[in-house]
Amino acid sequence: MASVIEADICIIGGGITAAMVALRLAEDTSASIAVVEAGGRTDPLEERFEARQRYMDYGDTPYPGDHIPDQTARGIMSRSMVLGGQAMHWGGTTPRFTPEDFRVRSLYGVGTDWPIDYDELEPFYQEAEERIGVSGEQGPEELDPRSSPYPMPAIPLSWTLDRLKEWGERSGIPFWANPVAKNSVPYRGRNVCQRCDTCTICPTGAKYTPDFSFNQLLEEGRIELHLNTLVRRLELEDATDRIEVAQAVNLESGEEVELRARSFVLASGYAWGPHLLLLSANSRYPDGLANRTGNVGRWMTGHRPVSAYVEVPMELYPGIYSRHSLISNRFRRPGPLDRYLRHDLRIWESEVGRQPRLRDDDGTLLLGDAVMADWRSRGSQGAARLRGYYDVLPSRESRLTLDSSLRNDLGDPLPRVDFVDSEASLALRQHSEDSIRGVFSELVRAGGGRMLRSGVQDIYDHPGGGARMGDDPESSVVDRWGRTHDHENLWVVGAPTMVSGGCANGTLTFSALSLRSASELGKEFPSTA
Amino acid sequence: MSDSDRRSFLKRSVTAVSALAVTGCAPGSEPGSEAVEGSDASTSAALPPTTLEAVGEVVLPAELPPEERQQVVAGFRDWLAGFRPVVEQNHGYGTSEIDYGPPDPAPAYRAQLLALDLEAQRRHGSDFAALAPEPREALLRRSLEGVAGTGMPNPLTAEHVALALMARYYDSAAALDRCYGVGIARYSCRGLSGMTDRPAPLEGV
Ligand SMILES: Cc1cc2nc3c(=O)[nH]c(=O)nc-3n(C[C@H](O)[C@H](O)[C@H](O)COP(=O)(O)OP(=O)(O)OC[C@H]3O[C@@H](n4cnc5c(N)ncnc54)[C@H](O)[C@@H]3O)c2cc1C
Helix, strand or coil: CCEEEEEEEEEECCCHHHHHHHHHHHHHECCCEEEECCCCCCCCHHHHHHHHHHHHHHCECCCCCCCCCCCCCECCCCCCCCCCHHHHCCCCECCCCCHHHHCHHHHHCCCCCCCCCHHHHHHHHHHHHHHHCCEECCCCCCCCCCCCCCCEECCCCCHHHHHHHHHHHCCCCCCEECCECECCCCECCECCCCCCCCCCCCCCCCECCHHHHHHHHHHCCCCEEECCEEEEEEEECCCCCCEEEEEEEECCCCCEEEEEEEEEEECCHHHHHHHHHHHCCCCCCCCCCCCCCCCCCCCCEEEEEEEEEEEECCCCCCCCCCCCCEEECCCCCCCCCCCCCCECEEEEEECCCCCCECECCCCCECCCHHHHHHHHHHCCCEEEEEEEEEEECECCCCEEEEEEEEECCCCCEEEEEECCECHHHHHHHHHHHHHHHHHHHHHHHHHCCEEEEEEECCCCEEEECCCCECCCCCCCCECCCCEECCCCCEEECCHHHCCCCCCCCCHHHHHHHHHHHHHHHHHHCCECC | CCCCCCCHHHHHHHHHHHCCECCCCCCCCCCCCCCCCCCCHHHHHCCCHHHHHHHHHHHCCCCCCHHHHHHHHHHHHHHHHCCCCCCEECCCCCCCCCCECCCCCHHHHHHHHHHHHHHHHHHHCCCHHHCCHHHHHHHHHHHHCCCCCCECCCCCCCCCHHHHHHHHHHCEHHHHHHHHCECCCCCCCCCCCCCCCCCCECCCC
């Protein structure tokens, strides 16, 4: 017999978007909240110094046990399934989208407009930055619109990055400190950044990871957390389209678990969210829940990076804080365009071409003092890494499907993700990549130095979509708040609801969207006010 | 990214980071203070110390003061002793692959050091460590003939222990500081203060 868990609200997933929803609902309402996470816990903060050391020394995973061996997928897919989700590993870069991201059809005649605009999301951006703890520098107002200051001042630019800013700005393009989810001052009980420079694993707790929020909510007694509990299907009430139960299994004991709630929130990320909807097909919804119009698993989004390494004509010291970077929104807010192209622009220090090496240019093996002498001679000029993410306008055929040839130990088919550029994006691809390379060349021309190499990675970064939002149920899965068109008590939040992937890291936007959904869902429950 | 860009780049950077030797910021995390639990400490502890030391004299910069060079060599032995074979590695971003680390390189490294001694005996009638600098370097160079690649290898998968020792040293914060002649203290948890200043010159470098 299955064990039964009852709550007012059941949040499926334990990543950053789930944390945002749980925090907001716990504050706004007196509803009982169950958070269900398929994975367990990875190492607590106290153990991250040692984990970091082994990661640096040997490459050992800094987050032991952070994935489930038989929960995998084909296609672009990060494996973290653990309390905290992928944002245990994340770099913590937290740019907002710009107003243009929500209006590409109206402004540029391509892609699809979102049902909401920047101004509607802006308060939730601010709230996400405050809850996560973001340190940032206000960029020029016309390029970096915000209604309130960042919660914390920016992480200072290192001596090296400051020189690179000066180099980059010789082109007339303004750069400023990239906003990050790392504390520049002690913040909400968490430590200030110690510049350990291994942000994948932050041993001091200065980088936000969602486990902090869940721990806080547990201490306050505001959530019930069910770990190692994989939800396998959502089931409908007999005569209605409401979700009645989430059928799950405890992956440790093998015991079946039934989660009953008034509302269900799918906060499981871009892959597992649509996957669960497809897995939950039944006789009334043979193509999957929330899929009456066939949009679940479609319109998968992301952005594609174009990168370059350049030599810059100045002495730079690497390693002062190599994870910190500069950003510019100059090309995210380009004004009127003949041909559509929007991209972000980042600069990091780099050691490309400046590392110690075994052989010199003639192929002679270097030993002893010769290695150091060779290294010194090449270190007299600095280097930088440049990158632009451009948005790939999603195609309806950009899809997540169930792959019956790949199943977990329970026999459930796993996701297969096939990202596809829309026709419009394909037509723009060469132009986009050439133009970004042109911007890199312009930086080099104005600032001095030379291009070492450049390349494009054929990937979709910060993926989203699969349950996109819209006012028209014929072309979307959820409404502008994240409530599914087909099931009044089923919500999808964050990444899957994205209409397009924008051209900057997406997680702050996933978080802001999740807070916005929670603010609406909370209205259905008794308020704490 | 650690932001580590992306997919294949991330996978590469994981390897690169794994090769970092750092003066860690964790209490007791300096190279050399690694616990040996879980590893076959006896194998790497059995790296012939005198031969390894002599290899260090050839491949590490002669400008290193002798005590520092000895520390580097001792740190290398301790680091190897702390290694655990075929451990799950940090998984890359955007890839569903899970990678595992290499097998223990210590037996091969030990055999290479013993071979240096044997060859020194056969060619010159004395241990490698007892050779004069020139024949020592010549012998080591002969052992390294045919080594592939231009860059420093991952010290866990280097073709030769001499290269592993070099790679481990040259990835260290101390080597970076020595190269640039300033105190950067890369990857130590240094706090935010002072990062806007030009790093201070190191004395005696
Ligand atoms: C190395 C790395 C660096 C990154 N750096 C950045 C960065 O600098 N900036 C940025 O914006 N983004 C970054 N990202 C991306 C960012 O981490 C993700 O976008 C974000 O964490 C996604 O959060 P999420 O809540 O949508 O999903 P996830 O983090 O994937 O969380 C979903 C959770 O739901 C659980 N779950 C799924 N299905 C079920 C089920 N059926 N039952 C129960 N539980 C389930 C999963 O186990 C998982 O823990 C990075 C990611 C990685 C891996």
